[in-house]
Amino acid sequence: MESVVSGLMNQANGVIGNNIGRLRKQLGITQELLANRLGVSYQAVSKWENGQSCPDIILIPILADVFGVTIDELFGRTVHNIDLRKGLVLEYLFDGNVRDTSGEGHHGRLEGGNYGEDRFGRKGGALVLDGGSHYVRIDQPPILVNDAFSVSVWCYYDAHKILRGWHSAIVSQDGHHQNRAMQLSTKDEYITFHGFLREPDLSMNTKIVKEHWYHVVITYEKSRYRMVVNGRLVAERTGSFTPYNKEPMYCR
Structure with missing residues (x-):
């Protein structure tokens, strides 16, 4: 019985270790950067990937969040x-x-801002914007169809950010030609998908914690919006979507 259990554990270690190595390489990060993100040694990560050991159970959801996959x-x-x-x-x-880098050629134009550290501590791997005069403008935005789409972003609010009123439009296609298609933004202390007064806003159900990375996903399918934050469904509602493909898109 012990040999069977040991064999199954080794097999499980090999599967999860291979997946950790594959997903880490897809993100383009080193074992050291992943270890720093998890608060473990790089030797521990190396042992996982070699199938010599398995991550502690408390690290499993954090790993899934880092890689953007399910457990x-x-x-x-x-x-x-x-x-x-x-x-x-x-x-x-x-x-x-x-x-x-999608291959569709919708390159942006940066106005102000600078590059900082991403959630793995890589220098130049994230864009630092002020939520106002600094932004990325996409003059030829992607064509979003009216039956289904999804938006996935990582965002971070620094210690000095004032969380009051409408601010920090994370991704928006709104207003330059007076056509309001979509706006993933921030209202007071909550990440919010704006309904433009036509429909209810879709908001995160907990207040923003500064100096904390958030993975925010908005999906629209079968006339239903869903907001997923750090792998957890936090809000949903029915609604409609009207694309305006000539409206510029912004990241702020």
Whole structure:
């Protein structure tokens, strides 16, 4: 019985270790950077990836959050292989530039701002904006269809940010030509998807914690909006979407 259990544990360690190594390389980070993010030694990460040990259970949801996958996916429990880049129409890695890495050519134009550390501590891997005069403008935005789309962003509010009123429009396609398509923004102390007074706003259900990274996903499908923050569904509602493909898109 002990040999069977040991064999199963080794197999499980190998599966999760292979997935950690694969997902880490996809993100383009080193074992040291991942270790720093998790508060462990790089030797521990190396042992995971070599199948010599398994992460502590308390680290499993944090790992899934870092990689942007589910815990089931981290353990290799996927029924179908999913191409996460299929249908991708805009991707900014902010790796020292504002070029679209989706292959669709929707490159941005940076006005002000500078590059800082991302959530892994990589210098130049994130864009620092003031929420006002600093922004990225996409004059030729991607074409969003009116039946389904998703927006996925990482954002961070520094210690000096004033969380009052409407501010820090994270991603918006709103207003330059008076066509209000979408706006993922911040209202007071809550990350909010603006309904433009036509429909209710969709807001995070807890207050923003400064100096903390948030992974925010907005999905729209079958006339229903959903907001997922750090892997957890926090709000949803029915609604509609009217695309305005000639309206510039902004990141602030």
